[in-house]
Amino acid sequence: MNHFLVAESETPEEREARRRYVGKSAGETYAATLRQLAPGCSIELVEPADEGAPSFRPDELKRYDAVFLSGSPLHVYQKTPAVERQLDFMHAVFRAGTPSFGSCAGLQVAVAAAGGSVRPMPQRMEAAISRRITRTAAGHDHLLLHGRAPTWDAPAVHTDEVERLPEGGIHLAGNDVTNVQAAEISHERGIFWGVQYHPELSLREIAVALRRQAATLIEAGLAEQEEDVEGRSVLLERLHYAPQSRSLRWMLGVNGEFADETGRRRELNNFIAALPAIDRR
Template identity: 45%
Template structure:
């Protein structure tokens, strides 16, 4: 299986992620995919970079699937790093190659097909998206196969999909976002995406929250940056030692977040559908 991982981060943000976690977002996503399919070959594209060598339509067609990461960018900002990613996503749709995306990935896929993204009027959703609930369509959809009637997932985002394009369906939502999961059919392509981050381990989430300590305190999630540090340390400790039931209880985390096979379920379902070669292609 050959996949293209589209890392949506600009170079400076990628390097900050590497400094805090040890891998860039694209490398981290590729590592998750490799744990699911050890034989998978993953190439990484960097469309936020001005000198990025982006694949042509023929190049995209050589892949079995495309996966889009998150990003600190905002898709409604009219700037070159954003425009390149929207155009690349349109090329992915045109290629007919199945695609999947987390957070920014869902937002880019929605806008590339004619939807809209705005700042969330409810503010930032960070740490964990709580009580994500599949819609009636989502309960029977292969993307969410194996998920319970409500579940939590790692997340961090300020923006949300405000309106989906034509030929799209909402698969899940919660109190913070009306679109937590969706399928979008556009051109020759089918995209499955989520607003949360099934690829994030607790350690990767901790690294992101550590570098956001000041804004998280300013926005009232914590009393001060030192309190963020304590939360971050709890996440890292729990990731290293799943027997710490005290920490799991304190933060309200269950197996849907703590067990990698369950946390990454949407990625696993997407990869399985691509390997099966059925309805992911028109």
Template identity: 40%
Template sequence: MNIDSPRPLRLLVVDGNTREQRENHRAGFGTTPSEAYAEELRAIIPGMVTDICLPADEGANLPDGAGLSSYDGIFLTGSALHIYKGEPAVTRQIELMRAIYASGTPAFGSCWGIQIGAVAAGGTVAANPKGREIGFARRITPSEAGRRHPLLAGRPLSFDAPAIHLDSIIAPPADATILASNAMSPVQAAEFRQDGGSFWGVQYHPEFPLRQIVAILAQRTAILVDEDFRRDEAAAKAWLAEIAALDADPARRDLAWAHGLDEEVLDPVRRVTELRNFLEARVKPFASARSRA
């Protein structure tokens, strides 16, 4: 693992979904969002220990500050919840994120995860007035700060990534560095700082292989039709079938060209660039420093 400590890295994956939402995901994809996320992380660094936390559930056993500090890094998944509805399944997660900041443990979030990171630090999230970003976030462009930031190291000046979200950060926290944006969302990647802790996050889903996008959207074909992404259900299913075929064979140049996708999405190593960069730049040094102490 190229760190000073002989012990394996220990990570916490925080699942932002309710029990019903997790089981719906399992029915379509075979695993819950947090299980799938943990699998992607273990593929980057085999042998790491990944625990799962379920703060959306009433009565969930959530780690306190000392428990959070025992982890080398914390990852927050996406969620089908809406942060501005203020229900207990949401407020528990905001409070947990505040405790994560206070613990000083390196934290990273995708989609819902960056929204939780923003709100816990004083930012605002709302339904995107430009509508839903679905399937892929197109032409994500790093800011000047983003081009220098280790989170986006290795990404080109413009790239696409898997994405499914309606809500977006409309007012970042006071102590924020915006690292990337696109035409749909002014905050596609950012770093937030609060209570001595820092958070790196992205609005898109580097952890999603194409087959996971297909599994999620196969349960939402009505949205694809109702919001004019596809003309009818048959067209929606045909589109998803082509994405599934491209997942099965990323070398299908005809499908890659037809859907405007390149190695930033199709290469399983390049797709997870942000996860790998966070592990290398934040988690490993944090674990090494703690082992020396």
């Protein structure tokens, strides 16, 4: 039975706000998804960015089969106490050698902890659908992307991106908006696999995120008015409940890599399946 640790990257205020809108914090969404992908697994949730949160020693983290880092509104280039605590946690994960996986801000935390850099996106935002993600040469045979189509779309909501991978980082996939969409990082004793998009999220959760950030989407030039955001959100919600709908796939311009839950979760499934091999490295 797998024993997983899920690290919330949100602040307490953001966790409560997300529970009001979605019903779960980002970490709770991760835990629910992992329970579906690995039935019988045991999961602990921690909040390492919180003030007063207990710190983890590397030897304590060794008892987990994997660590997962959720998305977050934190900006890792802002050296706030919450960010520093999150980075300290990731340093301990790397020193422990426990395999780890993160999406969106989770990828960014791992990059910064290993010595890379993160920046605000020059094009301001990638939201709802990350389009035309493609493998790099290094990503062609990497197990993280096993089974992926040559080009795929994925759920995404982010205003920051990886600027530079650290030493020991392998660039696995990107698109014309965000160069680093998937990466492996080898640092100290640890191996991290991560993506800039959100394989753990449902399309309903993406729709809620768009509504909450409607003003930001308009400011970024991705929508002209709130009605545009609402229209896209409605289509995503409808696809959530009817993923096989040809008309909804056509209106959103997606295929099964995005519409089907199995397609969206491919990287998480691949990571869990590869854990025995990662742990032996």
